[in-house]
Amino acid sequence: MSDQQTQFQQHFEMKIGQNRGPGFGFWFGIAMVIIGGGLLLDAFNLLEFGEIFDQWWPSLLMLIAVAQLATGSGSIVGSGIMFTIGALLQLSKLEYLPGGFWSAFWPIVIILIGISFISSRMRQQRWKKKEPFVDPNFIGTVDVEGSRIDRTAIFSATDARVVSSDFTGGELTAIFGGIEIDLREATMAGPMATIDVTAVFGGVEMRVPQDWRVVTKGTPIFGGIDDKSLNRNLTASSPTLIIDATAVFGGVEIH
Structure with a gap:
C-alpha cells in the first residue's frame, strides 16, 4: 500500500471517528440510564416519572440535537430540524400553541x-x-x-x-x-x-x-x-x- 493511500485511510478513519466519537454516545447513554431509572422508580410508585416524562419528553429531542452539534456527530441541518421539531412539540405540550403542533409546523x-x-x-x-x-x-x-x-x-x-x-x-x-x-x-x-x-x-x-x-x-x-x-x-x-x-x-x- 502506498504512503498516499495510508495517509488517506488514516485521515478518513480519524474523520469518521470524530463524527462518531464517544462524546455523543456517552451523553446519550447517561440519558437512557436516567430515563430507565425514572421508569423503574415509577414502577415501584416511588416517583411519578411517567407524568413528568409525558410532559417533557420533547425536550429530549432538543437535547439530542444540541449534543449532536456539540460533538460533531450530526449535520447542522439535521440537528436544526430535530431541535425545531422538539421545540414545537414541547410548546404544544405546555399549551403555548393554541392550534397545536401542526399550526406552527406548516x-x-x-x-x-x-x-x-x-x-x-x-x-x-x-x-x-x-x-x-x-x-x-x-x-x-x-x-x-x-x-x-x-x-x-x-x-x-x-x-x-x-x-x-x-x-x-x-x-x-x-x-x-x-x-x-x-x-x-x-x-x-x-x-x-x-x-x-x-x-x-x-x-x-x-x-x-x-x-x-x-x-x-x-x-x-x-x-x-x-x-x-x-x-x-x-x-x-x-x-x-x-x-x-x-x-x-x-x-x-x-x-
Whole structure:
C-alpha cells in the first residue's frame, strides 16, 4: 500500500471517528440510564416519572440535537430540524400553541421552502461559471458535467445523471418532492467526496458506481436512510462517498 493511500485511510478513519466519537454516545447513554431509572422508580410508585416524562419528553429531542452539534456527530441541518421539531412539540405540550403542533409546523415548512429557493439561487450564481446553467427544479433527466451536483425539488421531481470526471460532491434537497441522481458514470476528483442530503416529506434516490465505498451518516426523524450498496468487492484504493443525510418524514436510498 502506498504512503498516499495510508495517509488517506488514516485521515478518513480519524474523520469518521470524530463524527462518531464517544462524546455523543456517552451523553446519550447517561440519558437512557436516567430515563430507565425514572421508569423503574415509577414502577415501584416511588416517583411519578411517567407524568413528568409525558410532559417533557420533547425536550429530549432538543437535547439530542444540541449534543449532536456539540460533538460533531450530526449535520447542522439535521440537528436544526430535530431541535425545531422538539421545540414545537414541547410548546404544544405546555399549551403555548393554541392550534397545536401542526399550526406552527406548516409555517416553518413554508419558511424552509423559501430558504431553499434562496439557497438554490445562490448556488446557481456560485457555480454558473463552472458548468452550464441548469434549473435546480428542472423536471426530467439532465447530464451534469461539473464537479458538483446541487439539486432542489420542492413539490416537484428532478432527475440527473452525473458524468463528471472530477466529481467533488454536492447538495440535494427534496421538500414534498423527489430527486433521482445517477452517479454510475462519474469519477471522483480525489479519494473522497461528500453529498449533503435533506428529505422533508420527500425522497432522494442515488445510484453509485460499484467501485465506490459508501459511508452514510445522518439523522432520520420519522424517516429512513437506506443504504443498499453494501457487500461490494472494494479495494483499499476505492474512492469513498460520504452521504450526510437528514430524513424528516421522508426517505433516502442509495443503490
